[in-house]
Amino acid sequence: MQYAPRAHKACRMTSNALQSVPISGPPVSRWFGFFSEFRRDSLGFLLCCHAYGDIVKLPMGRIAGLLLREPDPAMYLLNHPADVRHVLVANQDNYTKAPVPPVESCIFGQGVLHAEGAAHHHQRRLFLPFFHGDHVNSYAGLIVEKAAALADSWQKGRTIDIGQEMTQLTLSIIWRLLFGQDIGPEAVEITQAITTGQHLIKKQYDSLSARILPLWIPTADHREFSHGHRRMNAMIRQFIQDRRANQQHRHDLLSLLLAATDGEGQPLGDDYIRNELVTFLLAGHETTASALTWTWLLLSQSPMVRARLADELATVVGDRLPTAADIPRLRYTKMMWDETLRLYPPAWLLHTRVSRLEDRLPSGVRLPPGARLFLSPWSLHRDPRWFPDPNRFDPDRFSEDAAMHRPAFCYIPFGGGARRCLGESFAEMEGLLIVATVASRVGLRRMDTQPILPNPLMTLRPSKAIQMLVEPVASPENYPTAG
Ligand code: HEM
CATH class of the missing domain: 3.30.43.20 (Uridine Diphospho-n-acetylenolpyruvylglucosamine Reductase; domain 2)
Structure with missing residues (x-):
């Protein structure tokens, strides 16, 4: 799919005498800049x-x-x-x-995504083992089970909003990772609160006047945001208090945080724990849902890629459910995942x-x-x-x-260095297993041919809902010859 930018002002070189090499840039408004x-x-x-x-x-x-x-x-x-x-x-x-x-700080606080210096090092050291190796692999069964249940719940011949389905799926997975239990009806409210927050954050990035308008001024945007934010905080605080009260240890991020100490060896307070949980909740599902949504769209537009994927899945996975041990052999699936993240990097x-x-x-x-x-x-x-x-x-x-043959750092979907994405291995395993599970069970075809443009909110979302028709999986002989 072509991304055609709108027309922008013509080139005009500007240079800055302070720089050792001249720097140019597009012409912009004298008052409002770029x-x-x-x-x-x-x-x-x-x-x-x-x-x-x-x-x-x-x-x-x-x-x-x-x-x-x-x-x-x-x-x-x-x-x-x-x-x-x-x-x-x-x-x-x-x-x-x-x-x-301000809205972004209000949502995330000083969680690991926003902390700096010694506090950031401390937080990363705390989380790294949770997001590495065998511990990540231990979530494979849960991911596949949830993906298979979702695909099986789609009736053949019906259309689904694939973005919404992927968001609910990744939300249900991250919820288990954070709180060790299944998400309930609160999922709808959480998704709404996140969408409202994303729109307001983007507005504040784009406009200085939106950024300096205090959140207590009751504009429609501020009221909607504050309502969702209060509800989400209340839910998370309740989880923290309940777990503290019953002193039950589970293999989830909440228990890890309750057992951890800060840089001075003190137990972590509720605000600290809330910040981290919200950070992982948001960073850990919207991004993967966006990548998966673009994957299904790109696949529906590329019969050759679909055919090669089907071929690989038939060889590596066959009739059973995929496992973490299959991942090294899902080479083409991984290439397709990487290419999706190139074209539509969620961040x-x-x-x-x-x-x-x-x-x-x-x-x-x-x-x-x-x-x-x-x-x-x-x-x-x-x-x-x-x-x-x-x-x-x-x-x-x-x-x-x-x-x-490409230089390092021309491809950075997960950032780099000391702030490289903490959930990269988890996201990759989740993405590959969901693609393998769903594509082995159903075919997804887009009926509409209207172009879908990316909408750059906090993550790169499709500009409108993508409706897809659920079909039986095509048998390999119905695909064009893979070439
Ligand atoms: C396809 C999915 C994902 C993409 C493309 C992605 C991308 C990124 C990027 C680019 C950054 C660096 C931001 C910067 O340097 O400004 C980042 C940071 C982060 N990501 Fe991800 N992410 C994904 C999934 C996840 C998942 C599943 C989790 C957790 C379960 C997660 C947790 C985090 C955290 C905690 C950070 C902050 C790291 C730090 O600053 O030390 N991400 N992510």
């Missing part, structure tokens, strides 16, 4: 920025200058993998995450990074202290230098040989 163009079409804007080179200056405009008390505030978009690697890995200690909009833009001290990037650009950096998986993954014909869905790009 925000108006970015708000209109963030994804298209990022792709148009390829025309300005490996580092692109995005002036923030005079209003931001007045608010921030800076004469020429700007963000810099990094388009070269070597510069991205430098910021995320080689000189990562020189970069922190920029302050996030389309990493958190803005800010330099502590002056730094020189491998591209030769000298960054002043306090420089704000955009690193965008969306933009890197659609760069034709590393991915020729970048809009084409082609899992063969991820064959071992093809991948070896």
